[in-house]
Amino acid sequence: METLQSTMHPAGTDAAAIAQLSWVLFVGGGLVFAVVMGLTAIASLGAERRRRFLSERKFIVIAGAILPAIVLTALLVYGLTLTGTRIAIAEADALRIEVTGEQWWWRVRYPDSGGDIITANEIRIPADRPIELTLLSADVIHSFWVPNLAGKIDMIPGTVNRLTLRATQPGEYRGQCAEFCGGPHALMAFHVVALEPAAFDIWLAAQREPAASPETALQQEGADLFVASGCGGCHSIRGTAAIGTIGPDLTHVGGRLTIAAATLPADAASFARWIRDNQYIKPNNLMPPFGTLSDDELAALGAYLEHLK
Amino acid sequence: MPRRSPRKKLKDRIRPRLKEGAAWFGIFIAAMIVGGFLFTWSGLYSVAATSGHWPGFGLFLEFGMRSSVRTHTIGIAVPPLHDAALIERGAGHFQEGCMPCHGAPGRAPNPIAHETLPEAPDLVASVPTWEPEELFWIIKQGLKYTGMPGWAAQQRDDEIWAVVAFLRQLPALDAGEYQALASLDVRDQAVSDEVLAQSGPPGVGLATCSRCHGLDGQARASGAYPRLDIQTSEYLFAQLAAYDDGTRQSGIMAPIVAEFDEAELRQLADYYAASGVAAADDADAASESESDPAVLEIGRALVIEGLPDEGIPACISCHGDNPAARSPLYPALAGQHASYIAQQLMLFRSGARRATPAAEIMAVIAERLTPAQIDAVSAYLSGLQPGAMSETAP
Numbered sequence A: 001m002e003t004l005q006s007t008m009h010p011a012g013t014d015a016a017a018i019a020q021l022s023w024v025l026f027v028g029g030g031l032v033f034a035v036v037m038g039l040t041a042i043a044s045l046g047a048e049r050r051r052r053f054l055s056e057r058k059f060i061v062i063a064g065a066i067l068p069a070i071v072l073t074a075l076l077v078y079g080l081t082l083t084g085t086r087i088a089i090a091e092a093d094a095l096r097i098e099v100t101g102e103q104w105w106w107r108v109r110y111p112d113s114g115g116d117i118i119t120a121n122e123i124r125i126p127a128d129r130p131i132e133l134t135l136l137s138a139d140v141i142h143s144f145w146v147p148n149l150a151g152k153i154d155m156i157p158g159t160v161n162r163l164t165l166r167a168t169q170p171g172e173y174r175g176q177c178a179e180f181c182g183g184p185h186a187l188m189a190f191h192v193v194a195l196e197p198a199a200f201d202i203w204l205a206a207q208r209e210p211a212a213s214p215e216t217a218l219q220q221e222g223a224d225l226f227v228a229s230g231c232g233g234c235h236s237i238r239g240t241a242a243i244g245t246i247g248p249d250l251t252h253v254g255g256r257l258t259i260a261a262a263t264l265p266a267d268a269a270s271f272a273r274w275i276r277d278n279q280y281i282k283p284n285n286l287m288p289p290f291g292t293l294s295d296d297e298l299a300a301l302g303a304y305l306e307h308l309k
Numbered sequence B: 001m002p003r004r005s006p007r008k009k010l011k012d013r014i015r016p017r018l019k020e021g022a023a024w025f026g027i028f029i030a031a032m033i034v035g036g037f038l039f040t041w042s043g044l045y046s047v048a049a050t051s052g053h054w055p056g057f058g059l060f061l062e063f064g065m066r067s068s069v070r071t072h073t074i075g076i077a078v079p080p081l082h083d084a085a086l087i088e089r090g091a092g093h094f095q096e097g098c099m100p101c102h103g104a105p106g107r108a109p110n111p112i113a114h115e116t117l118p119e120a121p122d123l124v125a126s127v128p129t130w131e132p133e134e135l136f137w138i139i140k141q142g143l144k145y146t147g148m149p150g151w152a153a154q155q156r157d158d159e160i161w162a163v164v165a166f167l168r169q170l171p172a173l174d175a176g177e178y179q180a181l182a183s184l185d186v187r188d189q190a191v192s193d194e195v196l197a198q199s200g201p202p203g204v205g206l207a208t209c210s211r212c213h214g215l216d217g218q219a220r221a222s223g224a225y226p227r228l229d230i231q232t233s234e235y236l237f238a239q240l241a242a243y244d245d246g247t248r249q250s251g252i253m254a255p256i257v258a259e260f261d262e263a264e265l266r267q268l269a270d271y272y273a274a275s276g277v278a279a280a281d282d283a284d285a286a287s288e289s290e291s292d293p294a295v296l297e298i299g300r301a302l303v304i305e306g307l308p309d310e311g312i313p314a315c316i317s318c319h320g321d322n323p324a325a326r327s328p329l330y331p332a333l334a335g336q337h338a339s340y341i342a343q344q345l346m347l348f349r350s351g352a353r354r355a356t357p358a359a360e361i362m363a364v365i366a367e368r369l370t371p372a373q374i375d376a377v378s379a380y381l382s383g384l385q386p387g388a389m390s391e392t393a394p
Helices: A013-045 A048-054 A057-084 A197-208 A217-228 A268-281 A295-307 B004-042 B057-072 B084-102 B123-129 B132-141 B157-172 B175-182 B184-198 B203-213 B233-245 B253-257 B262-274 B282-288 B293-304 B338-350 B357-366 B371-383
Strands: A095-102 A105-109 A118-120 A122-126 A131-137 A142-145 A153-155 A161-165 A171-177 A189-195
Touching (some): A013 A048, A013 A057, A095 A122, A095 A153, A105 A122, A118 A122, A122 A197, A131 A142, A131 A153, A153 A161, A217 A295, A268 A295, B084 B157, B084 B203, B123 B157, B132 B157, B157 B338, B233 B262, B338 B357, B338 B371
Parallel strands (some): A095 A131, A122 A189
Antiparallel strands (some): A095 A105, A105 A118
């Protein structure tokens, strides 16, 4: 799990380029540091002849001005070339995904995938296919960063930023908001799940479907409580009367890895905890705490939401 | 040097005298303290209310009280006090909480109140001698050693101002006008008696409730008090229980609820829930819907669609018409009086009403509403017929 969110373990072409640049800089910087330390040692402790050589004007001009200018210019050109090509150059077969930063979660849309696919806090992508992310903000400045896959870019209100990435292998990669956005900013994370292309297509097709109907009596009770408690004022469950757009779409919430922006696992017990105690779990988040519900009612709601795979 | 020595001599002469005087003063103070304590300990002073005050001492205490009230009310801003709902709200409480000691037009105070010291003043005469903010402060804080209590819900300044608004009207009222203000169903006394006789066990409680909420639960058209006929028994009982345990704060309702036990409160909730909304008074509803169409449209949009960009869900998502598809802790709103809805939303918004779990939910939403939006929502909801919210949904 230590590689779940790490720039040093790239799993995408863009992250790999960034990691490569980092290593070049680390190694190059280390070499320069070693040479300078060596010269410093010679200048302090070395023989008279060597110390005199180090203090000559010719050496100072070449090693102190010309050489750094050449090395730094080369590094700059290399770095800019490497990272510059990574931004906003969409490939023809790129999959477009729109991600909106909201206080304090992520709204994720698949605009080109037929049907109204909206999910939250989890971006599923096909592995080894270019992805073009359209990054928006609904309120304040957020920053989108999945270290294993790509660089970091801000989400600015009123501005559309784009980021391209390509996961080289299937896997789960954690991302998080990298710009302080108030209150529970620290609990605003998400996952990118890269799937084999065939598995991704199956997932996408399932996402187009409306929500699963309750199957057990407990799930039915949960569904009724969802309506009666007014959850649909803020949340949508496609195929039901719940059409709220303020909070995350819950149509397939039971199939996600986490809820509350990678704060809790998406299981029945977590749903129950979150609905009543969300202000303890994630203080100042924008959802009211539903202390009106009994333990049994929360269990029913949890069972219903978990069922929405 | 010749100039300094006489001064020094003067100083030398005065200093011992000062010291002597200070010593005597100290002895005098100590004697006063010891003597005062001994006098108090002896019990010679009578604390009997019937013994009255020493000549002039009552005037001195009055002077002290007026000075204290004057100083402590510096900086209190007085809100508008001419709203009919505000005056009626204050009148309803006055009958229950103030009249027993102070009396009212056409009503002598309880004889017990005559035997207090000081005697509770006749407010017809004394109200004009106070500024509104002074009345507010006295009602809120009470007066030490007089029997005048503070307000039972300190976070409800709005209720206290309602009493002040009523008090400002009081001196000009005759007995009939007072009755009409303080007791809703006095004009239908024959009907009241009949219903009270039929209503069985909740009879006594109903006499209290109906003064403000009416026997039909529709309350007053001004919106001084909420309609109860549109609510479920579960909701009404939950509110009464919350007044009783202090999680819903009201200096008007709490003293009334305290008079009844749980079984009686359930009977009263059942009575009003079963009173039915069929007998809606159309004239009242019509008078409330005479609002600006632009304002009503803002209200309609908030009620039916909400304002997602501002994080405001639609009212209808929780407060829909069908009580079976609504949490028993959520009230019906269609047809409720505008003044009451606006007042409660302002309480939610300010945090004065958020101690119950359901209020906690509403407070989160109400904080996102502006006062103008609150007025628009209230106007729109009050103009609806009970149970007719969803008819306007797209």
